[in-house]
Amino acid sequence: MEETKTAVPAKFKDIVATIEAMSVLDLHELVKVLEEKFGVSAQAAVAAAPTGGAAAEAGEEKSAFTVELTGAGEQKIAVMKVVKEVLALGLKEAKDLVDGAPSVLKEAMKKEDAEDFKKKLEAAGAKVTLK
Numbered sequence: 504m505e506e507t508k509t510a511v512p513a514k515f516k517d518i519v520a521t522i523e524a525m526s527v528l529d530l531h532e533l534v535k536v537l538e539e540k541f542g543v544s545a546q547a548a549v550a551a552a553p554t555g556g557a558a559a560e561a562g563e564e565k566s567a568f569t570v571e572l573t574g575a576g577e578q579k580i581a582v583m584k585v586v587k588e589v590l591a592l593g594l595k596e597a598k599d600l601v602d603g604a605p606s607v608l609k610e611a612m613k614k615e616d617a618e619d620f621k622k623k624l625e626a627a628g629a630k631v632t633l634k
Contacts, residue, residue: 529598531606569610569634570616575601576628585623602627 511519525533538544569571575582587597590609600606612620622633 567611570608570620571632572604574630575604578628581627582629585627
């Protein structure tokens with residue numbers, strides 16, 4: 504299959520250029536702002552996608568997990584260290600993710616890796632959910 508590129512209209516060129524220059528953390532923050540401002544969810548399209556029926560879901564074990572930090576707890580510094588170590592981030596990026604809780608830390612992780620990450624975060628005092 505050949506991928507076709509959509510031409511960027513002139514009125515959006517500056518916006519697209521700004522978005523292209525953003526870091527992942529800035530993009531994450533922008534998505535959160537847009538979700539709150541317009542009352543939409545970036546995940547709604549994924550959840551609404553056809554899945555093949557409930558019977559197919561019941562027979563299959565989920566293979567990709569999302570690790571979500573729901574709360575940093577009392578030991579924010581310890582949680583930041585775990586996030587920094589596991590995600591190979593800088594200190595500022597790890598701090599921004601922890602301070603921005605609830606936030607998605609990593610998507611599409613293998614079950615074992617996600618559970619290990621969750622255990623490390625919980626040991627540091629964080630509240631975590633796997634989705």
